[in-house]
Amino acid sequence: MVIFRPPSVAPALQARVLTSFVGTHDSPSLSPDGNQFAFAWDGDVPKGKRHIYISLVGKGTPLRLTPENEEALAPSWSPDGQSIAFVRQPDDAGHGELAVIPALGGAPHKVTQGYLANASWSPDSKWLVWSEQEGSGFFSLRIAPSVGGEPRKLFDHALAGKGDEDASFSPDGRQIVFSHISADFDVDLFLATFHDGRVEGSPRQLTHDHHSKSNPLWTKDGKQIIFLEGEPASQVSVRRVPVSGGEPSTIEGIGDNATSLTLSTTRNRLLYSTESINYDIRRLDMRARGENEAKRFLSSTRYEVSPAYSPNGKRIAFQSNRGGSGQIWVADADGSNPVPLTSFSEGLAGSPKWSPDGQLIVFDARPGTSADIYSVPSAGGPVKRLTDYPGEDHNPSWSPDGKWIYFGSRRAGGHEVFRMHPDGSGVQQITHNGAVYGVVTPDGKWLYYGTRGHGLWKMPPDGGKPSAVLPNDALYIGISFTLNAQGIYAVGIQGPEAYPILFYPFNGGPSRVITTLNRPVANFPGVSPDDRYLLYSIADDPVDEIMLVDNFR
Numbered sequence: 394m395v396i397f398r399p400p401s402v403a404p405a406l407q408a409r410v411l412t413s414f415v416g417t418h419d420s421p422s423l424s425p426d427g428n429q430f431a432f433a434w435d436g437d438v439p440k441g442k443r444h445i446y447i448s449l450v451g452k453g454t455p456l457r458l459t460p461e462n463e464e465a466l467a468p469s470w471s472p473d474g475q476s477i478a479f480v481r482q483p484d485d486a487g488h489g490e491l492a493v494i495p496a497l498g499g500a501p502h503k504v505t506q507g508y509l510a511n512a513s514w515s516p517d518s519k520w521l522v523w524s525e526q527e528g529s530g531f532f533s534l535r536i537a538p539s540v541g542g543e544p545r546k547l548f549d550h551a552l553a554g555k556g557d558e559d560a561s562f563s564p565d566g567r568q569i570v571f572s573h574i575s576a577d578f579d580v581d582l583f584l585a586t587f588h589d590g591r592v593e594g595s596p597r598q599l600t601h602d603h604h605s606k607s608n609p610l611w612t613k614d615g616k617q618i619i620f621l622e623g624e625p626a627s628q629v630s631v632r633r634v635p636v637s638g639g640e641p642s643t644i645e646g647i648g649d650n651a652t653s654l655t656l657s658t659t660r661n662r663l664l665y666s667t668e669s670i671n672y673d674i675r676r677l678d679m680r681a682r683g684e685n686e687a688k689r690f691l692s693s694t695r696y697e698v699s700p701a702y703s704p705n706g707k708r709i710a711f712q713s714n715r716g717g718s719g720q721i722w723v724a725d726a727d728g729s730n731p732v733p734l735t736s737f738s739e740g741l742a743g744s745p746k747w748s749p750d751g752q753l754i755v756f757d758a759r760p761g762t763s764a765d766i767y768s769v770p771s772a773g774g775p776v777k778r779l780t781d782y783p784g785e786d787h788n789p790s791w792s793p794d795g796k797w798i799y800f801g802s803r804r805a806g807g808h809e810v811f812r813m814h815p816d817g818s819g820v821q822q823i824t825h826n827g828a829v830y831g832v833v834t835p836d837g838k839w840l841y842y843g844t845r846g847h848g849l850w851k852m853p854p855d856g857g858k859p860s861a862v863l864p865n866d867a868l869y870i871g872i873s874f875t876l877n878a879q880g881i882y883a884v885g886i887q888g889p890e891a892y893p894i895l896f897y898p899f900n901g902g903p904s905r906v907i908t909t910l911n912r913p914v915a916n917f918p919g920v921s922p923d924d925r926y927l928l929y930s931i932a933d934d935p936v937d938e939i940m941l942v943d944n945f946r
Contacts, residue, residue: 408647417935419937420653421665424657425474429448431445432446444457444464450941463482469512471518473517480492493539515566516566523560524557554574562587568584568587570611571583578763583599599634603763606621606622607621612633615636619656631665661945662942667939668935670935672698675930676927677928678925690728698712699711700919706726707725708723709728711723713733715731718739720736721743735776737758740759753769755790755798757788779815779816780800788830790830798812798815808829823856824852826844828871829844831843840852843872846871847868849867862897872916873918894907915930915931
């Protein structure tokens, strides 16, 4: 008699908290034997510099490896266990150095310098590969001997897009997996053959779904790649895909709010860092005398940004992932009765703006390969796709007569503002100097727009000669402004804890500071039609943890 036994089912993975230090700590990297890990931590010093620490897994007091006066980020433990690579930043300009320090402590040596991140070791510990930002703002992969030497590009390939990041080596050192960025939030994994410091042949595409991906790592048997997928404002998951190809699958039970992964090369152990941030929309009553503190207004435990008042001031549209993924929501003007207007199964929807008659809301969303412009009835109804271009279309706004929708796009190569009719027809390029977001004044006379250099410009809304309104770096980001009939409300930056919101009146009067925040505003601010309330979204202090998963295969 033959007895048939059901196949055994692997127990569900469980993650437990390994560290819950107060302050910012992230980017864990396991030692080859899996008994220790390196990580970056600010030591619970408010606004302090992060340093590289090492600790035993499960016990022990962290030991600081790097000097106290230098910022140190992104540690990566060498496969031979002898060294840790990291990025140190002597100043606040973003310009850093890739350095290597003995794992037992000692003086680091510099490998290279530049705008760089995310170094990985070859299995023989002879090579370091990292991503580096070029003058175009795109990233490329560089390689150099770990003991020091002339860095060079890992390869030049014909893949169109914004560059490559997050390379890691196969256990046998014969292949490299990396993330290729086709457009914002559009990332896929590719494989390349590696030999003696160089890649051979053309990269092979491994995933094809155009979702956000980061931190690809090889399992120790070399048969699968694990990686993070999803946007921070939506749902992040840990995924795996066979090296031979196929559909990625989600690893259940782990990965909530994950920001980076690390695997032991000799045992079944995984660590990952998490970061939980609560973005809430706050409301400032600009008529309240002697009061410049905004009250928490539209909030949840998740992500609320990009508030926009309806033309009659009775409702507010905003972006939220309180239901799981980023969708467009509307609420009454007092913050009550929030309801979702969209229900995309994946991706993000954001940047809502009301039509002048209040009947439609236009927004951007990326449920597929890249961002496009959509509209939806403000009372609820079917979503209509207005653009279908293989590039980024985002940050829409309406002309005051409702005849045009202005939007940012990369369809001309760089960032510029275009416009189209509300049905998506008649697309025209308007700006030509790097615009990312534009708004037409209520009287229809001017288009004000933010640029990649964070300056504010204006020009006739039909096109014409532009003129500078605010210099470069006057805005925190190119979309951090709004306007009404009285003037412009713009979020600037004066330092790491000084983000003033200024009002620039159209009547030629002097500007004034509405309030100064100690942290930046997320995305667009909004102002009520009666010029009483200012809405903006800022984050609470993030909560960081490092999680441990044993029996990971």
